[in-house]
Amino acid sequence: MCEKLSQLSVPVSVSVNTQAYPQGCIRLKVGVEDAQSDNYIQVTVLVSSDMTIAQLKDKRWVIGKRLAQDHETLFSHGVRSDGDQVFLFILSAQAAHFTLQQHKLDQEQERMDGIVVQLFPRGTGGGDVEKTAPDNKKVPPPVPAKPNVLPKPQLGWTCSMCTLLNKPTRPGCEACGGDRPEDYQVPDIYKPDQQEILRIQQEELATLQYEQAQQEERERNYLNLLATDDQSLFPNASEEECPICFSPAATRGHRAQRVSPRLLQCLKGTILNNRDAEVSCPENCDSKLLDREIQALLTEEEHQRFLEMRLSIAESRSEHSFHCQTPNCPKWCIYEDEVNEFLCELCKETNCILCRNGEAMKCPRCDIIVQKKDGCDWICCLMCKTEICWVTKQARWGPNGNGDISGGCGCRVNQQPCHPNCQNCH
Known part of the structure; x- marks a missing residue:
């Protein structure tokens, strides 16, 4: 086929x-x-x-x-010049x-x-088949492909809120103000640019100015506190109803340091008529008047009487207090269980704490302390053998001894006791 x-x-x-x-x-x-x-x-x-x-x-x-x-x-289409x-x-x-x-x-x-494509010039010729370029024209060598360059690592920390990459030395996010991560550390190789150096210098200057202003404010507050502390009382210009006498002349402050002039006399009367060791503020106030406020309101004599009243209240409220037995001596002490004597520093007299408790007395003849254990009101001195009446604190008999009623307490003379509380049975 x-x-x-x-x-x-x-x-x-x-x-x-x-x-x-x-x-x-x-x-x-x-x-x-x-x-x-x-x-x-x-x-x-x-x-x-x-x-x-x-x-x-x-x-x-x-x-x-x-x-x-x-x-x-x-x-015809308007192409007439270069470009x-x-x-x-x-x-x-x-x-x-x-x-x-x-x-x-x-x-x-x-x-x-990174690919570069190189095209070579084509030769000109007729017909359907293209002719190759002439031999006398050199062909340029192919351009090698550029190697891929790894991107330069960017130093800084990324904000967890807005994902902005901030410079390493920036304490907070530049966009949203978020905090820098606590575990982030500025790399040792990092060198800040000129703009960042200027920002750091401005931040350091602002911090220094803030610290200086804060220190100056502290010093001013301290001086104002000292100046206020030097004044025990200072007046207040506002006037309201006095909480003590209900006269329209005082403020409703809870401290004597903030009073009007008319309230001074009311506060002074409150202190003098007070029967407590502490003076409470008027009205429903839990604060107490300070000692310097009380001293500024009272005269020297009134303040001394107020201190003595305080000591008297403290003595009466103390369980182990002992007042000096010397007449008109204001000295007193707080004793322990093993202490039997109290030497008064004011009158220089020795006080027997046991006598004050009603457990002992001095012998009227030899001045030896004798103590009553129990039984009736008759006791005998262990040193001089003098019989003593416990109730009257005197010798039971006269100088001639037992039966001499020329002296002593005179108990049982004419069948009468020497004291209504005498329980002498000898």
Whole structure:
């Protein structure tokens, strides 16, 4: 069959079915250039494997937003000087559904990959077959691909609230004011720029000024406190009803340091008529008048009597208090259980604490302390053997001894006791 056809010289046309080609699309990188310049513009065209060269050559020129015809000149479209712009519309890209947005994405991907495509100039020639470039034209060497450069690490800390990357030395977030992480440390290799150095200097200056102002304020407050402490009383200009005498002349302050002049006499009378060791403020106030306030309100004599009254109240409320037995002596003490004598520092007299408790007395003859254990009111001195009446604290008999009623307590004389409380049976 083939031999017969070959002998007849029958023209045969062979066409490949499009399904025999791969069905996927190919991103073809096309370099657009002219013969007068070495520069070129790289575009990406989305094509398929079954497209012919004629389809790739099929293109249209768009000049002044109009589709130019084959017989029209550039002059008729306003192209008259250098720099005028026209557009080349490739039909194959439209057929492959290639868009400008996809072209921009491809260019971005090329920049990230660092791939440089070098297209060589084509030679000119007629016919359907392209001629190769002349031998005398040197082919430039291919440009090696640039190695991928790792991004420079950025120093700083990221805000946990707004995710802003802040400079290492910044104490708070520049955008939202968030705190810097507590465990973050400024790297040793970090060198702040001029703007950051200026900011740090301003922060240090502001901190120094704040500390100085705070120190000056503390000193002023301390001096004001000392000046206020030197004054026991100072007047208040406002006038209200006195809580003591109900006259419209006093404030409702709870301290004597804030009084009007008319309230001084009321407070003075309150102190003098007080029967307690502490003087409470008028009205429903739990505060107490200070000693310096009381001293400023009273005269020297009144203040001394007030102190003596305080001592008397303290003595009466103390369980183990002992007052000196010397007449008109105001001295007293607080004793312990094992102490039997008290030497008064004011009158220099020795006091027997046991006698004060009613447990002992001094012998009227030898001045030895004798103690009563129990029984009746008759006791005998262990030293001089003198019989003593416990109730009257005197000798039971006269100088001549037992039976001498010329002296002693006179107990049982005329069958009468020496004292209503006497329980002497001897």
